[in-house]
Amino acid sequence: MRILSISGQNIASLAQPFSVDFTTEPLAGAGLFAITGETGAGKSSILDAMCLALYGDAPRLAGGAATDEVPDPSGDAIKARDSRAILRRGAAQGWAEVRFTARDGQDYIARWQARRARDKADGRLQNVSRSLSRAADGQPLANQLSAVNEMIVTLSGFSYEEFHRTVLLAQGDFDAFLRADTNDRAGLLEKVTGTGLYRDVSIRIYEGHDAARQAHDALIQQRAGYRLLSDEDRTAMEAENVDLTEAHESGITAAKALQAQLDLHTRHTAALRQLTLAEAAEEQAIADHTSAAPERGHLMRIDRAAPxxxxxxxxxxxxxxxxxxxxxxxxxxxxxxxxxxxxxxxxxxxxxxxxxxxxxxxxxxxFGPIRDQAAALDQQILSAATEVAAAEGQATRAAQEASALHVALTTLQTEEANHRTTLTETETALASLSADVGLADIWGQVRAQIADHATAREALTASEGEAAKHTEKLARLAQELATLTAQDQTDRTTEADLARQSAELATAISAVETAHPARRAGDLAALSSALADMIRAGADHAAASTDLANARASGEAATTLLATAQGDATRATDDLARAEAQVPVALLIDEAFPVVGIMPSG
The missing domain is CATH 1.20.5 (Single alpha-helices involved in coiled-coils or other helix-helix interfaces)
Incomplete structure (x- = not known):
């Protein structure tokens, strides 16, 4: 056990709160130190506070008798050994607290507290309160007087008397320690110095020595109980031993003979019992044989009938x-x-x-030749359908290009109208001009521009004619396309009729199958399919031939028209560009100076 700090208030002569910490300097490194001061300064009060906090008692309270009483400011009398008597006069409450390290290595805090009623200096003293808690986490361990005392004794290893007489020797108590008897002083010194282990070892050695001594004494007593034989007694005992051995061997031989006779008697008894059982079985067999005579006769007859x-x-x-x-x-x-x-x-x-x-x-x-012809016609129909599809595609593209040309022609006509409006405005402006405009110096250039203008106008006229032709051809191609569409619808109707006739023929064939064996069904089905194919091929051949010729002609015409239209469009575009550049000036000069009436001077 190690005291770490002592603190308190209103303990005896110590009125103000005090605290003595042995874990901080200068006390932590002082080693041995003394508490000094004048009489009444509170030296013993510090030790009293430590004892109060740990055990709820103090050395100064042991001076009076157990029955002595002392007056209290409250007017009541209290026992002289009551721990509350240590409370300072005029104080309403007081307390003492000790922080210590126990034998288990952990730190604990023990606290003692006394107070008066209503916290008045003349109030009646209340019961003392004590507590014990763990310093590490403040966990309360006990708060009753007896429980706190038991735990303090367990943690410290000292009762209050032992603590008072060893750890704490109050004033005048050292001589009492010296005057104590040997046993008491030895027990206290063992607790103070920690030599109790050696006492336990010596006790165990003494007990072991005593047990060994007692065992030795017992062995000596047992040895004393044995006596040595004389030569005569020994000879007599040996002769007796020989006689007993011979008698034992004779007894063994007699026992063996008796055992052999007993075994013989046992076997004889068993043989008699077996003989009795055999005789009884013989009699039963004779009786059974006699009673089985009818069955034996029947068995003999069966044996004779077996072959x-x-x-x-x-x-x-x-x-x-x-x-x-x-x-x-x-x-x-x-x-x-x-x-x-x-x-x-x-x-x-x-x-x-x-x-x-x-x-x-x-x-x-x-029908064999007809079938071969139908197969050839089918191939031609497939080729014609492919060519019709290609012709339709070319006709569609030609229609699209003709439409583009028509749009371009409309644009040209609009621009021509705009040019005529400009020409009218130019003629009006020229009418207001003087007739002697000096154009004689540039007559050659003007004449070339007039010729170009005439060429451009002719090209424009030709473009208009070509555009009209293209429009007419486009209308004709549209009409041909409508004709092909109508022909295709007719072919579809014809195909539906042929499918209906094929269904009727299939019904008739089913009737024929009903009247004929099943093995002819495959031949009849093939014949029916061939007949339907030939009928459809004969009906489609003429239409397909016409469509093929028309499609080829239309395709060739569409190709030619497409090439012509593309060339005309190119030329018309070039002529139009030149006409747009030349028409304004040429028209102005042509109207101002007619070619037949103007001649250059000089």
Whole structure:
């Protein structure tokens, strides 16, 4: 146990709060130090505060008798040994607190507190309150007087008397320690110096030595109880031992003979019991043999009949098989009659089917050249359809280009109208000009521009004519396209009619299949398909040939028109550009100076 700090207030002569910390300087490194001061300064009060906080008692309270009383400011009398008597006069409350390290290595805080009623100096003293808590986390461990005392004794290892007489020797108590008896002083010194371990070791050594001494004494006593034999006694005992050994061997031999006789008697008894059982079994067997005489006679008859059993079973089996064969014969004859009838019927049906098949096969062979022609026509139809599709695409593109040319022609016509308006405005302006404009010096250039203007006008006229032709051709191509569309609708209608006729033919073929064997169904289906193909091919051939010729002509015309239109469009664009550049000045000069009436002077 180690005291870390002592603090308190209103303990005996110490009125103000005080605290003595042994873990800080200068006390932490002082080692040995003394508490000094004048009488009444409070030296013993510090030690009293420590004892109060730990044990709730103080050395100064042990001076009076247990029955002595002292007056209290409240008017009541209290016992002289009451710990509340240490409260300073005129104080309403006081307390003492000690922080210490216990034997388990942890720090604890023990607190003692006394107070008066209503915190008045003349109030009645209240019960003392004590507490013990852990310093690390402030966890309360006990708050009752007896519980706190028990835990302090456990943690410190000292009771109050031991603590008072060893750790704390108050004034005048050192001589009491010296006057204590040996046992008390030894116990106190052991606790102070920690030599109790050596006392325990010495006790265990003493106890072990005492136990060993007692065992040695017991062995000595046992040895004293044994006595040595004399030579005569030893010889007599040896002779007795020999006699006993011989008697023991004789007894063993007699026991073996008796055991052999006993075994013989046991075997004899067992043999008699077996003989009795055998005689009883013999008698029972004779009785059973006598009673089984009828069964033996029956068995003898069975043995004599055994060779005849196989022929009898063979006869029975033959009769059963004969009856079954008769029944099967009747059924077979009935089935043969039915089979003969069915065979005749089948033969008739087969003959009719064979005749019909021969006729159909002849018809089918007759259609062979037609089928080959139809296949060729199908190929031509496919080629014609492809060419029609290509012609339609070219016609569509030609229509788009003709539409573009028509738009360009409309633009040219609009610009021509604008140019005519400009020409009118120019003529009006020239009318107001003087007739003697000096153009004689540039007459050659003007004449060339007039010629270019005439050429441009002719090109414009030609472009207008070509545009009209293109428009007419576009209308004609549109009409041809409408004709092709109508023809395609007619072909679709014809195809629907052929599909209906094919369905009717399929119905008729189904009726034929019902009247003919199933093996002809594949041939009839193929024949029906071929007939339908030939009918459809004959109907489509003429229309396809016409469409093919028309499509080829239309495609060629559309190609030619497309090339012509593209060349005309290019030339018209170039001529228009030149006309736009030359028309304003040329028109102005042409109107101002007619070619036939002006001649250059000089």
């Amino acid at each position: 005849l059993r196989a022929p009898w079973l063979a006869v029975q089996t033959s009769e059963t098989r004969l009856a079954a064969a008769n029944i099967a014969l009747v059924g077979a004859r009935s089935l043969a009659a039915e089979a003969t009838t069915k065979t005749a019927t089948a033969r008739q049906q087969s003959d009719r089917a064979e005749a019909e098949f021969t006729a159909r096969e002849a018809e089918f062979k007759a």
